[in-house]
Amino acid sequence: xxxxxxxxxxxxxxxxxxxxxxxxxxxxxxxxxxxxxxxxxxxxxxxxxxxxxxxxxxxxxxxxxxxxxxxxxxxxxxxxxxxxxxxxxxxxxxxxxxxxxxxxxxxxxxxxxxxxxxxxxxxxxxxxxxxxxxxxxxxxxxxxxxxxxxxxxxxxxxxxxxxxxxxxxxxxxxxxxxxxxxxxxxxxxxxxxxxxxxxxxxxxxxxxxxxxxxxxxxxxxxxxxxxxxxxxxxxxxxxxxxxxxxxxxxxxxxxxxxxxxxxxxxxxxxxxxxxxxxxxxxxxxxxxxxxxxxxxxxxxxxxxxxxxxxxxxx
Amino acid sequence: xxxxxxxxxxxxxxxxxxxxxxxxxxxxxxxxxxxxxxxxxxxxxxxxxxxxxxxxxxxxxxxxxxxxxxxxxxxxxxxxxxxxxxxxxxxxxxxxxxxxxxxxxxxxxxxxxxxxxxxxxxxxxxxxxxxxxxxxxxxxxxxxxxxxxxxxxxxxxxxxxxxxxxxxxxxxxxxxxxxxxxxxxxxxxxxxxxxxxxxxxxxxxxxxxxxxxxxxxxxxxxxxxxxxxxxxxxxxxxxxxxxxxxxxxxxxxxxxxxxxxxxxxxxxxxxxxxxxxxxxxxxxxxxxxxxxxxxxxxxxxxxxxxxxxxxxxxxxxxxxxxxxxxxxxxxxxxxxxxxxxxxxxxxxx
Numbered sequence: 001x002x003x004x005x006x007x008x009x010x011x012x013x014x015x016x017x018x019x020x021x022x023x024x025x026x027x028x029x030x031x032x033x034x035x036x037x038x039x040x041x042x043x044x045x046x047x048x049x050x051x052x053x054x055x056x057x058x059x060x061x062x063x064x065x066x067x068x069x070x071x072x073x074x075x076x077x078x079x080x081x082x083x084x085x086x087x088x089x090x091x092x093x094x095x096x097x098x099x100x101x102x103x104x105x106x107x108x109x110x111x112x113x114x115x116x117x118x119x120x121x122x123x124x125x126x127x128x129x130x131x132x133x134x135x136x137x138x139x140x141x142x143x144x145x146x147x148x149x150x151x152x153x154x155x156x157x158x159x160x161x162x163x164x165x166x167x168x169x170x171x172x173x174x175x176x177x178x179x180x181x182x183x184x185x186x187x188x189x190x191x192x193x194x195x196x197x198x199x200x201x202x203x204x205x206x207x208x209x210x211x212x213x214x215x216x217x218x219x220x221x222x223x224x225x226x227x228x229x230x231x232x233x234x235x236x237x238x239x240x241x242x243x244x245x246x247x248x249x250x251x252x253x254x255x256x257x258x259x260x261x262x263x264x265x266x267x268x269x270x271x272x273x274x275x276x277x278x279x280x281x282x283x284x285x286x287x288x289x290x291x292x293x294x295x296x297x298x299x300x301x302x303x304x305x306x307x308x309x310x311x312x313x314x
Numbered sequence: 315x316x317x318x319x320x321x322x323x324x325x326x327x328x329x330x331x332x333x334x335x336x337x338x339x340x341x342x343x344x345x346x347x348x349x350x351x352x353x354x355x356x357x358x359x360x361x362x363x364x365x366x367x368x369x370x371x372x373x374x375x376x377x378x379x380x381x382x383x384x385x386x387x388x389x390x391x392x393x394x395x396x397x398x399x400x401x402x403x404x405x406x407x408x409x410x411x412x413x414x415x416x417x418x419x420x421x422x423x424x425x426x427x428x429x430x431x432x433x434x435x436x437x438x439x440x441x442x443x444x445x446x447x448x449x450x451x452x453x454x455x456x457x458x459x460x461x462x463x464x465x466x467x468x469x470x471x472x473x474x475x476x477x478x479x480x481x482x483x484x485x486x487x488x489x490x491x492x493x494x495x496x497x498x499x500x501x502x503x504x505x506x507x508x509x510x511x512x513x514x515x516x517x518x519x520x521x522x523x524x525x526x527x528x529x530x531x532x533x534x535x536x537x538x539x540x541x542x543x544x545x546x547x548x549x550x551x552x553x554x555x556x557x558x559x560x561x562x563x564x565x566x567x568x569x570x571x572x573x574x575x576x577x578x579x580x581x582x583x584x585x586x587x588x589x590x591x592x593x594x595x596x597x598x599x600x601x602x603x604x605x606x607x608x609x610x611x612x613x614x615x616x617x618x619x620x621x622x623x624x625x626x627x628x629x630x631x632x633x634x635x636x637x638x639x640x641x642x643x644x645x646x647x648x649x650x651x652x653x654x655x656x657x658x659x660x661x662x663x
Contacts, residue, residue: 190575190588219577
């Protein structure tokens with residue numbers, strides 16, 4: 001964790017909707033969080049919870065229906081001027097889930113990695129572009145001679161490295177990693193995770209790490225937000241959240257983590273989250289800071305219960 | 315083992331493929347006994363041959379692949395000798411059924427879910443329409459599909475990923491098999507759904523008294539469901555033992571590497587253990603221990619001679635020279651030592 005906490009990205013009351021009128025679907029519902037410079041912020045939830053949509057809204061790929069996204073002190077959602085748009089493109093980059101599907105099969109690595117540079121003309125001359133691309137490849141542990149090859153010549157792990165190089169070449173501040181390792185084998189998963197944390201140290205990167213695999217999230221993130229059906233239900237420092245989960249949904253997610261220990265696994269009780277356990281029609285929930293840096297969604301009665309749980313655990 | 319009766323016995327199986335004019339040896343003299351009523355997990359990286367190995371039990375090898383030598387004995391019959399589809403149809407589905415990895419692609423999008431399950435019921439259990447439909451709905455109930463009567467009429471696109479996987483399982487169950495092979499049954503699913511599907515498979519195993527084989531690359535997933543674990547590398551089973559033995563007392567360096575690359579066992583802020591290099595190219599003959607080139611602590615003999623099985627306990631054996639009494643002592647990585655301490659600690663407790 002960095003000592004001085006500068007906020008790099010702030011999301012305030014963000015909502016994202018798809019469709020109109022009767023068909024309207026609220027994918028992200030009034031979500032707020034912030035990411036400090038240099039940290040890894042995790043966003044966990046099941047498929048369809050809206051975690052990817054949040055990432056895409058930050059990338060300006062999905063329009064926001066309401067709320068603000070503030071990056072480095074500037075609002076970046078809604079209509080913005082061209083200069084800022086260009087800067088955002090440079091400063092926020094994304095790594096995608098499936099390295100088999102996210103690389104252009106017909107382009108050489110050279111083009112794949114430089115495409116972002118071409119788009120915003122972020123280089124003075126051809127030489128500088130080459131230099132940048134080669135450096136990005138070296139950064140992710142690939143050799144510059146790979147530039148003239150096609151994606152199908154690489155293994156899954158190498159492809160994901162190309163995907164990371166493509167993001168790095170833009171010299172971003174924030175990288176949104178959307179399930180970057182879900183499609184990979186266990187041993188390659190470890191390589192990519194190590195690479196991500198090494199790059200973070202070296203280049204002072206900030207990550208928004210989107211995943212459904214809680215064991216990976218625990219390993220790599222500093223703070224985590226748990227999202228369910230478009231709403232963040234709990235947010236805290238990673239160890240605190242894993243040690244003291246309060247919201248029933250967080251508890252059910254944590255209970256589902258596979259433990260590589262047959263005896264513990266056999267004693268494990270799976271908790272199933274039933275949204276009807278909340279009485280939100282009569283008492284709507286609020287977003288409450290229940291202890292320093294630990295937020296949870298709940299109505300007054302629930303918050304009271306959570307407080308008692310916390311007291312018992314301390 | 316609760317029941318020592320052998321259901322399926324594989325001896326020195328060699329499977330080869332012809333690819334671009336070259337011959338690839340995907341399975342290299344693998345032997346394995348599967349006991350009746352047990353649940354066995356086969357664990358390995360992609361390309362280790364775990365899928366090919368199990369597909370050969372059902373005669374589902376691709377057209378360019380063949381069983382070169384060895385035997386697969388099922389109820390006294392060597393099914394490795396089967397040539398025609400007709401012979402295989404006696405086994406496939408009826409005796410051995412399979413749940414495939416990706417529920418998004420393994421269902422027919424043009425047929426209702428009910429029809430797809432019923433098809434299997436009619437074909438394998440020889441029931442007539444009304445009767446078959448009743449049983450189909452019963453099976454849909456069994457795999458935890460709520461509202462099965464109305465769900466029967468729906469199409470796969472109306473189902474979520476977890477629900478589709480349940481349908482795929484229903485089809486396999488509908489064949490009324492003795493042996494169920496689950497090929498990465500939860501890899502494409504979310505954590506919560508994954509836990510539910512594993513629970514479901516466990517319950518079905520009891521209800522239908524199945525013998526189950528899980529294929530996976532993630533050791534973390536199988537701790538819950540497996541009685542025994544076989545670790546596969548480069549077409550051979552390098553370590554096999556019951557689940558506690560493999561987790562707490564792993565012997566093969568490859569098993570160590572697989573275990574210590576699990577993020578659950580990693581220490582935050584420190585790099586996770588990762589296996590360097592790539593699996594061997596199976597177009598060429600593998601000399602010695604196939605894992606040696608990727609093993610930083612490999613012994614000299616690992617590069618020269620293929621290790622035999624060394625017995626650790628009557629149920630646990632591993633193919634590594636480390637276990638030879640003449641071998642120098644090789645220390646396992648730190649995370650394995652922690653696991654061993656737990657084993658020892660709890661064994662005494």
